[in-house]
Amino acid sequence: MTEPLDKTDDEWREELTPEQFSVCREHGTEPAFTGEYWDCHDFGVYRCVCCGMPLFDSETKYESGTGWPSFWEPVDKGAVEYRDEDPLGMDRIEVVCSHCEAHLGHVFEDGPEPTGMRYCINSTALALDRK
Numbered sequence: 001m002t003e004p005l006d007k008t009d010d011e012w013r014e015e016l017t018p019e020q021f022s023v024c025r026e027h028g029t030e031p032a033f034t035g036e037y038w039d040c041h042d043f044g045v046y047r048c049v050c051c052g053m054p055l056f057d058s059e060t061k062y063e064s065g066t067g068w069p070s071f072w073e074p075v076d077k078g079a080v081e082y083r084d085e086d087p088l089g090m091d092r093i094e095v096v097c098s099h100c101e102a103h104l105g106h107v108f109e110d111g112p113e114p115t116g117m118r119y120c121i122n123s124t125a126l127a128l129d130r131k
Contacts, residue, residue, distance in 0.1 A: 005051055005100040016050065023124040024050050024102035027094070032067025035123025044130040045075065046121075051100040055079050055126070056119065064111070064118055069126065071119040072111045080104065080119075095119060 012025050022028035032038075037046070046056040046069070056071040056079075064070035074080045083094040085106070095104045104125045111118030 007100075012050070019124050020049055023122045024104075027103040028122075029105075030068075030122050030124045035068060037069040037123040037126055037128060038067055040069070040128065042128060042130050044128050046071075046126045046128050048097040048100060048102055048104070049125055049127045050102040051097060052127070053079060053097050053099040055097065055104065056121070058128075058131075062112055064120065066118075066120055068105065068120045069123055070111070071121065072113075072115045072117055074119065082107065095121065097125075 009025065013021055016024065019030070023030060043058045045054050046058070047054055054075045057075050060071045060073050062070055062072060078098055080095050081098045081101075083096060085092055085094040092106045092108065095107050096102060097104060102125055105119065105121035108118045108120060109116060
């Protein structure tokens with residue numbers, strides 16, 4: 001694994017769209033049922049839109065009914081990091097890219113087998129390399 005990226009907000013703003021910056025760097029959330037990948041069924045690897053790190057494989061994507069792309073596990077255990085988050089008493093775990101610390105979404109313990117996890121990820125934080 002490479003060293004984490006250390007860029008300024010100005011550098012990120014030059015590379016990202018305003019929506020990508022809001023979600024990935026300012027911990028925003030895209031509206032449900034609006035992102036490019038929530039209803040995407042193409043095969044491939046989902047990468048971090050900020051740094052290109054492989055994050056999720058389409059083989060682990062499933063229909064959660066939430067309006068965001070949902071996966072039951074990352075492509076590799078080291079691809080993402082977890083941060084405790086409790087805004088407004090919502091008791092949820094933030095998921096960030098382990099390479100550039102981009103906010104990706106959240107993980108919940110109500111997903112399908114084999115992991116029982118639901119990685120609820122913003123489409124805006126992803127770029128799909130189609131197979």
